[in-house]
Amino acid sequence: MLKTGSEHIETLRDGRHVLINGKPADDVTIHPAFCQSIQSVARLYDFQSAEQNRSLMTYEVNGVGTASRIWQMPGNHAELVERRRALETWATLHCGFLGRAPDHVASCLAGMMMGIEVFQAYDPKRADALADYYRYARDNDLYLTYVIINPQADRSKSASQQQDGTLTAGVVDQDAEGLTIRGAKMLATGGIMANEVIVTCIQPLSQGDEPYAVSFAVPMNAAGLKIMSRKSYEENATSVFDNPLASRFDENDAILYFDDVKVPWDRVFINQDIHMCQQQFHATPAHVLQNYQAQIRLMVKMRFLLGLAHRITETNGIVNFPQVRETLGVLAAQSAMVDALVHAMEVKGRNFGAYFVPDAHTLYSAQVLTQKLYPEVISALRELAGGGLIMLPSSVEDFADPQLRALIEKTQQSPSTSAEGRVKLFKLAWDAIGSEFASRHTQYEMFYAGANFVTRNHSYRTCDWHSGTRLVDQMLDSYSLENELGALAAVAE
Secondary structure, three states: OOOOHHHHHHHOOOOOEEEEOOEEOOOOOOOOOOHHHHHHHHHHHHHHHOHHHHHHHEEEEOOOEEEEHHHOOOOOHHHHHHHHHHHHHHHHOOOOOOOOOHHHHHHHHHHHHHOHHHHHHHOHHHHHHHHHHHHHHHHOOOOEEEEEEOOOOOOOOOHHHOOOOOOEOEEEEEOOOEEEEEEEEEEOOOHHHOOEEEEOOOOOOOOOOHHHOEEEEEEOOOOOEEEEEOOOOOOOOOOOOOOOOOOOOOOOOEEEEEEEEEEEHHHEEEEOOHHHHHHHHHOOOHHHHHHHHHHHHHHHHHHHHHHHHHHHHHHOOOOOOHHHHHHHHHHHHHHHHHHHHHHHHHHOOEEEOOEEEOOHHHHHHHHHHHHHHHHHHHHHHHHHHHHHHOOOOOOHHHHHOHHHHHHHHHHOOOOOOOHHHHHHHHHHHHHHHOOHHHHHHHHHHHHOOOOHHHHHHHHHHHOOHHHHHHHHHHHHHOOOHHHHHHHHHHHHO
C-alpha cells in the first residue's frame, strides 16, 4: 500500500509523547516546531503515489501488489540502479537536506532481510519476527527511524559500567509477553515525523553489556516512550523567504527515553546477544545498503551546493575571475567524485545470495573521503560569498516598507539579477552554509556514519589488500640479491 501525504500526516496524530521547550508538543502536525517539515515529508509521499511517478518510485511485490522502491531488495545490477534512481529523485525534492528521510532506515531493514539467514542461524523465532516486521513496514509504507547510539556520558566506560545502569536503554525484565526496556538512546533523527523506531546498538559492546545488546521495533506512540526534542530550527525560522531550508527541512533529532516500555516478542529481533548486534549490520547487507542510500542523498546535496556556488559567483559578477574558476573547478571535481563513487558502488557490486548489493569498499572509501570533504566544500562557498552572506535585510518584512525597499534595491545590486533575487539567493546560501541549521548539517555529514576512525576501519576491513600485496610480491620476486651479486662477480672476472 502506498500512502499519500495527508494519510502520513494523519498517522502522526497518534498521541506520541514529544517534549519540547519544557512541555508536551501535543499534535506535532500543527506544532510550529515541526509542522512545515512534516509537510515536506508529506510531499515525498504525494510524489511517490502520483500516477505519473509510480513506474519510477514503485515495484511489484508478488501476491501483494505495489510497494515503494525504498523496500526493494535488488536481485541484479539493473534493479539496484532502478532503486537508486527512485531514491535519487526523492532526494532532489529536499536537495539532500533530509538525512533520515523514509528511505534511509527502510534500506537498513531491507538489508537485514537480504541476510535473513544470519538471523535464522541465531534464532528462527527472532528471524520470523524480523521477516514479519519487514513485510508489515513495507505493506503499510511506514516511515521508520532508528536509534543505534548510546548516550555519550563517560565514553571511557562501557554501557554496563556507567554510574547509572539504566542510562542506556536495555532489558530490565522479560516474560512470556516480551521485553521491558528502560533507559535512553539517541539520536532519533526524523523520529518526530516517523511512524516507528528500530532500537539497537551499532557500537561495540563489552562483556557485561548483554542487557543492551537488543534489536527491536516499537511505534513512536508506545506507552512509556518519551521523545525529547532538540531545539527546533524550524520554530525559530522567521519565514520561508528568510530561512528557506530551516523552515521546511528541519527533520529534527531527539533523545528517546524508554520508561519501562513493553516490547512484544513479535517485535524483538535480537535479545541480549552482543555478537549478533554486530552481525545484523555487517554479516548482512544492512550497513552497506543504509549508507549507500546516504551517499545517494549526499550526491544530490553536492549538486545543489555546486549549483549554489556557481550562482553566487554569477550574482557577484566574479564568475570569470581566474581564481574563482579555479575554486569552482575544484568544487565541480569534488561533486563529480561523489557521483562517480556512487555509480562505482553499483558497477562493482556483487551477489549476496539471491540479491545484488553495492561494493562495500567503494562505499566506505566514499564515507572516509566525504567526511572530510563536506566541511571543505562549505568553507569554499563561504569564501566565494564573502560578506554578502552577512549584510542582508533583517527579514522579509523590510520589503514591506516602500522606503526601506527602495534602499534595499539601491544597496543589493547585482549584474545578473534584481535586488530581490540577490537577497533571496544569499538568504538561501546563508541557510545552507552559515546558519544554525547549516552548522547542524555540517556536523551531521561529518559524523552520521561514526567518527573518522570508524569509517577508516571499515575501509581497512573491506579493502582487497591481497591484490596490492600480490603486485608487490611479484615485483620483489622479479629480482634477488643473489642474482645481483652473481652478476657483479661475473663482471669482476
